[in-house]
Amino acid sequence: MTVHARILVLVSVVALLAAVGVASVLHASARADRRNRTQPGGPRVTAGRVTLTEPGRMVFRSMAWGPHRDELTTVPAADPSGPRTASGVRCLRFHAAAGTGVCLQAVHGAVSDTYRALVLDAHLKEKARYAVPGIPSRARVSPSGHFAAWTAFVGGDSYAGTDFSTRAAIADVRTGRLIPSLEEFRIVRDGRPYTSPDVNFWGVTFAADDRTFYATLATRGRTYLVRGDLRTRTVSTVRTNVECPSLSPDGTRIAFKKRVAGLPKDAPWRLYVLDLRTLRETALAEPRSVDDQALWRDDRTLVYALPGDYGADLYEVPADGTVKPHRISAAAVSPAFVP
Amino acid sequence: MYVADSRAHSPAPPGPTGQGAPPSGAPASPAGAVRPLAGRRRAAVAPTVLALGTVSLVTDVSSEMVTAVLPLYLVAGLGLSPLGFGLLDGVYNGFSALVRLAGGHLADRGGGRHKWVAALGYGTSALCKPLLLIAHSLTPIGLVLAADRTGKGLRTAPRDALISLSSSPETRGRAFGVHRAMDTAGALLGPLAAFLILRATVDGYDAVFTVSFCVAVAGVLVLVLFVPGGTARPSGALPSGRTRPTRPRGAVPSAGRTQPTRPVELGGTAPDRTPPPQRPGSPRPSGRPTLRAAVALLHRGDLRRIAVCAALLGLATVSDSFVYLLLQRRLGVPDRWFALLPLGTAAAFLLLAVPLGRLADRIGRRRVFLAGHGALLTVYALLLGSFHGTALPYVVLLLHGGFYAATDGVLMAAASECVPEELRSSGLALVQTGQALARFACSLGFGAAWTVWGDRVALTASTVALVVCAAFSLRLRPAGVAGERREAAAGAGKDEK
Numbered sequence: 001m002t003v004h005a006r007i008l009v010l011v012s013v014v015a016l017l018a019a020v021g022v023a024s025v026l027h028a029s030a031r032a033d034r035r036n037r038t039q040p041g042g043p044r045v046t047a048g049r050v051t052l053t054e055p056g057r058m059v060f061r062s063m064a065w066g067p068h069r070d071e072l073t074t075v076p077a078a079d080p081s082g083p084r085t086a087s088g089v090r091c092l093r094f095h096a097a098a099g100t101g102v103c104l105q106a107v108h109g110a111v112s113d114t115y116r117a118l119v120l121d122a123h124l125k126e127k128a129r130y131a132v133p134g135i136p137s138r139a140r141v142s143p144s145g146h147f148a149a150w151t152a153f154v155g156g157d158s159y160a161g162t163d164f165s166t167r168a169a170i171a172d173v174r175t176g177r178l179i180p181s182l183e184e185f186r187i188v189r190d191g192r193p194y195t196s197p198d199v200n201f202w203g204v205t206f207a208a209d210d211r212t213f214y215a216t217l218a219t220r221g222r223t224y225l226v227r228g229d230l231r232t233r234t235v236s237t238v239r240t241n242v243e244c245p246s247l248s249p250d251g252t253r254i255a256f257k258k259r260v261a262g263l264p265k266d267a268p269w270r271l272y273v274l275d276l277r278t279l280r281e282t283a284l285a286e287p288r289s290v291d292d293q294a295l296w297r298d299d300r301t302l303v304y305a306l307p308g309d310y311g312a313d314l315y316e317v318p319a320d321g322t323v324k325p326h327r328i329s330a331a332a333v334s335p336a337f338v339p
Numbered sequence: 340m341y342v343a344d345s346r347a348h349s350p351a352p353p354g355p356t357g358q359g360a361p362p363s364g365a366p367a368s369p370a371g372a373v374r375p376l377a378g379r380r381r382a383a384v385a386p387t388v389l390a391l392g393t394v395s396l397v398t399d400v401s402s403e404m405v406t407a408v409l410p411l412y413l414v415a416g417l418g419l420s421p422l423g424f425g426l427l428d429g430v431y432n433g434f435s436a437l438v439r440l441a442g443g444h445l446a447d448r449g450g451g452r453h454k455w456v457a458a459l460g461y462g463t464s465a466l467c468k469p470l471l472l473i474a475h476s477l478t479p480i481g482l483v484l485a486a487d488r489t490g491k492g493l494r495t496a497p498r499d500a501l502i503s504l505s506s507s508p509e510t511r512g513r514a515f516g517v518h519r520a521m522d523t524a525g526a527l528l529g530p531l532a533a534f535l536i537l538r539a540t541v542d543g544y545d546a547v548f549t550v551s552f553c554v555a556v557a558g559v560l561v562l563v564l565f566v567p568g569g570t571a572r573p574s575g576a577l578p579s580g581r582t583r584p585t586r587p588r589g590a591v592p593s594a595g596r597t598q599p600t601r602p603v604e605l606g607g608t609a610p611d612r613t614p615p616p617q618r619p620g621s622p623r624p625s626g627r628p629t630l631r632a633a634v635a636l637l638h639r640g641d642l643r644r645i646a647v648c649a650a651l652l653g654l655a656t657v658s659d660s661f662v663y664l665l666l667q668r669r670l671g672v673p674d675r676w677f678a679l680l681p682l683g684t685a686a687a688f689l690l691l692a693v694p695l696g697r698l699a700d701r702i703g704r705r706r707v708f709l710a711g712h713g714a715l716l717t718v719y720a721l722l723l724g725s726f727h728g729t730a731l732p733y734v735v736l737l738l739h740g741g742f743y744a745a746t747d748g749v750l751m752a753a754a755s756e757c758v759p760e761e762l763r764s765s766g767l768a769l770v771q772t773g774q775a776l777a778r779f780a781c782s783l784g785f786g787a788a789w790t791v792w793g794d795r796v797a798l799t800a801s802t803v804a805l806v807v808c809a810a811f812s813l814r815l816r817p818a819g820v821a822g823e824r825r826e827a828a829a830g831a832g833k834d835e836k
Contacts, residue, residue, distance in 0.1 A: 001564075006565065009560075009564060010560060010561065010564055010565075013556075013560055014557050017553035017554075017556055017557055020549065021546075021549060021550040021553040021554075024546040024550060025539060025540060025543065025546045025550065027545075027546070028536075028539075028540035028542070028543035028545060028546035029539050029540040029541065029546075031541040031542065031543075032540070032541040035541055108538060112530070112534045113411075113534070113537075133677060133678070134410075134678075135410060135411055135414045135415060153414055154677065154678070195793060196789070196790040197661070197664065197786055197789040197794065198786065198790070264476075264478070265477055265478055266476040266477035266478055267476075
């Protein structure tokens with residue numbers, strides 16, 4: 001083949017490839033229009049006022065297609081699949097308690113996305129903002145509303161991008177002070193001080209005393225439930241194989257996802273509840289793998305998200321393992337309940 | 340784990356710049372025996388090297404597009420939890436070393452199928468991109484990534500062999516430098532392209548994978564169309580004017596010899612261990628690269644010295660992620676800048692690859708290679724030291740990128756000198772694999788030391804290890820001195836003896 005012929009072949013094939021590439025980009029960008037149109041049969045969403053203190057409401061991120069997609073919306077907790085009121089505030093992850101909200105957002109920059117955490121007051125006004133170093137994963141506000149915590153995935157830099165780590169941060173809402181990573185805390189494992197470069201924390205949950213928290217610590221391929229102390233800046237291991245703990249309102253139990261042997265590697269978890277006094281575990285009646293930090297709606301009921309047609313749906317299950325779960329709301333994630 | 344692995348596809352050597360004419364007045368080197376371009380622009384790089392650089396650039400754009408969006412895709416797109424996903428990495432490291440050796444051997448079999456083995460590697464990786472569109476859970480995605488990296492392992496050694504074969508010995512440092520610079524440029528452009536697509540779309544991961552596939556196919560196409568195949572040297576379609584060197588009969592080195600004497604066909608002696616060029620079209624002699632011959636390469640004093648040197652220094656080369664982590668801890672680099680640290684290293688690598696490659700051609704590859712480790716040593720010292728100024732991260736990243744620029748391509752240029760042409764891929768693969776395994780061992784050891792004694796002790800130990808290994812490497816130079824002089828005087832027509 002002459003050089004001329006080669007160049008001809010190259011140019012024509014590259015033109016073809018370019019056409020395919022452009023078509024795929026156009027197809028994917030047309031998705032924006034489809035998603036901005038209200039889905040038939042989906043929940044009715046109207047713009048309105050959303051506060052974090054109106055009793056008997058559930059506030060969450062609505063994933064329903066339409067102009068209010070990904071906004072914080074609210075529904076009556078008694079009718080979670082009913083009409084939604086949207087706030088105009090967009091969040092990837094959200095939680096609220098005692099009139100304080102934390103909203104983890106993506107900021108679309110020119111060449112890359114960055115993420116940030118907003119601390120919101122009861123009227124969704126921004127009180128503080130913090131940079132989040134990676135893709136947001138979990139968000140929690142302490143029962144008092146005085147502390148907010150979030151976890152982000154920080155991508156590795158290896159070729160195939162498969163080594164991830166997590167950063168768990170805690171902000172003091174009253175002073176604005178930030179603990180950028182729980183890795184700063186002293187670790188006590190099985191009664192002895194422990195250090196390792198591979199330590200990761202995620203899934204913080206707070207007790208009502210504004211001092212104690214629980215979280216997951218991972219190191220050397222194992223996960224631990226740790227009890228943390230904000231005053232002494234220490235975490236101590238409690239138990240292994242506990243991820244994404246969630247402390248019940250009465251402070252006696254922890255709901256968590258547990259890696260169960262024999263399950264597929266990409267769906268390895270089941271929901272359990274751990275009694276902190278007896279350390280007895282109860283399996284919940286959810287037969288699917290749950291990858292979420294469950295939320296206690298009250299002392300008897302847990303709410304969590306499972307993948308759904310429009311991203312995620314919310315389910316509810318009793319905390320004693322007796323009754324099967326049921327879906328309470330479609331196209332919804334990251335709920336918070338105002339009692 | 341190391342930028343040279345991730346970005347430049349392997350701790351590969353610097354590419355050869357083809358067709359470089361030896362310094363004026365120098366008698367023809369064997370590879371450069373026919374040098375129609377002598378006296379022309381000295382800086383010209385062989386078209387084959389530019390073609391391979393283009394292939395690498397384009398392929399890196401493609402693969403880094405995927406790498407950049409993969410975490411987001413797994414977490415936000417598929418709702419998977421990516422933790423623990425990296426568990427296979429360790430196991431896979433060993434496997435990819437084997438793949439690399441196999442790729443090197445396959446490429447040498449049948450008389451230099453470098454191009455086709457490289458094409459197989461690039462093609463495999465290209466085919467993995469559309470598979471990502473249909474893989475929606477961790478296991479299939481893990482398999483696709485493993486296949487992708489198998490392709491990468493296959494192609495690395497043959498590609499570096501092609502670079503070395505298409506450049507004259509005295510310009511190899513520059514050739515590999517040009518290749519590495521182009522490769523790294525692709526790695527920097529890839530994430531940018533991916534984010535532009537994500538910006539223009541909604542959840543456009545499918546578009547990213549599709550575009551990545553198209554780009555990868557274009558890369559394979561450039562390879563197939565513009566890199567001379569088989570045993571062809573940079574003659575072929577490329578106006579390099581080089582003729583194709585003969586493989587000397589019995590070029591499989593006898594143990595311990597620095598270098599076989601070989602017939603000089605075109606006048607001049609071989610300053611380099613590559614066989615003399617052959618007239619185009621003349622039949623290839625039969626030197627058959629067997630597995631045994633590949634293993635026997637290690638009996639060659641010069642190659643063994645390079646391999647041992649690279650492996651030893653690899654044992655003290657702390658993984659990039661540890662360097663960034665240490666930098667962050669020591670200097671309090673904010674989290675949001677953390678992701679940018681690898682870009683700093685890559686940018687320095689990009690800028691310095693060509694100048695340092697040229698420098699290696701001039702003053703000796705070994706010297707530059709060791710100086711590169713001096714830069715790494717300085718990085719360790721700065722991380723251990725008490726100076727915490729704002730300039731420190733920049734200095735550290737510049738030195739870190741300089742370390743790669745002075746060692747990655749330069750090592751391959753140096754190793755190319757010691758491997759006969761018909762075993763070029765196998766020989767380069769041996770050196771790369773030894774280095775990669777040593778670095779992997781270092782990562783494991785460093786992680787363990789950090790766990791037990793803390794980061795400072797681990798880094799101090801690495802610093803001491805680096806000094807010891809470097810001192811040992813400095814002593815490992817008996818023939819290296821001659822080799823170095825040879826390199827420095829490349830093209831001067833001196834017999835290497």
